[in-house]
Amino acid sequence: MKALTARQQEIIQSSLKLITEGGIQHLTIKALSASLGVSEPAIYRHFSSKQEILLTLLQILEDDNLRFRQTIASEKPSIRHIAGMFSRQGQLFMHNRELSSIIFSEEIFQNNRELSQKVLQISTERHEIVRSIIISAQQQREIRTDIDSRQITLMIIGSLRLVVLTWRLSDFGFDLAEELSASWEALFKMLS
Amino acid sequence: MKALTARQQEIIQSSLKLITEGGIQHLTIKALSASLGVSEPAIYRHFSSKQEILLTLLQILEDDNLRFRQTIASEKPSIRHIAGMFSRQGQLFMHNRELSSIIFSEEIFQNNRELSQKVLQISTERHEIVRSIIISAQQQREIRTDIDSRQITLMIIGSLRLVVLTWRLSDFGFDLAEELSASWEALFKMLS
DNA sequence: AAACGGTATGTTAGTAATCACTAACTGATC
């Protein structure tokens, strides 16, 4: 989790904006430099290559996983951590819409082996975190135990992803936090 | 639903293969012609532009929606149509893995306005079909009525999508039909 | 049966535009 300079953060922010606008194909050094109001070579003063920029984007997702892990480690295990995940994601994306473009973007980084493997690793990690919460919630009898924890994990992450995707496709046309909260409510009802 | 010539079908098949291998960025006229063992201009004898090829790919998804609509129209409404959707998708993708690359590919076609709008339309249509099944299943008291049909639709499509995505990320490393069937079983149990 | 003409499907060679990136230079700051 190397610290980024102010300029690097600006570049990352612009990269996210470009991806939001037109997908990964829209993220070019030319578009990036134009968006920042500088020349193309200026970008290379701050990142050695485009690949470096993409890896830094993925670092955001890794950091988010790490923070999630720390949060649940510091409190006692409970299904409320899933509710927390839904509300945290809602807050995060509503304050930083661009982030939602890459957070569930396995499709984006297919091009490159190093990138796609990293995406897979991050996504697997997220699944494991959620599943560990589900398993201990089942042990605590917080939720029903007659459904396999893997299936529950799948429903939870699948629903969350689809809400965020729908939100993006609708051009951020509804209150994401509200919708995510309604989704979790329905899921929790079915899990009780 | 214009009929494709044999050569056009080969081109579409190769396009799907290329997208499976390396995402939309990997689908270039050069790679496509190489994959078919012809020169680049030969492609243009069968499609007037690359855009035409992409639109034809989306046509597959539209046709699938149409077939789904026809299936449920020809039989009496029932929640079994959702089970049927899970099993049909499983069969379809296991016999044609390449198709799974684009079936849930909102991210892929972001680049172009015409394409991304078509994707949104197809995806919205699919939601509506599923929701109409859920609503009538609730009216028939086949499933519980204390959960909003929108939320149920979201869970169902979200789960299905995530299973297929996981399957692709795992390099088709498990029996998709089996996994989809297990997912639906869990969902149905929670909906009863 | 042979010749003719059109259509379908391919080729080679090339286009302008764009891609990520680099060399060499400039100016400001400490």
Place this chain on the structure above:
DNA sequence: GATCAGTTAGTGATTACTAACATACCGTTT
């Protein structure tokens, strides 16, 4: 005077696509 952060001008590679030409096939005419 060294470092940082920018510039202009250019690299070769790749993009989708086109012009012009070649050939195989097919039904019709002689």
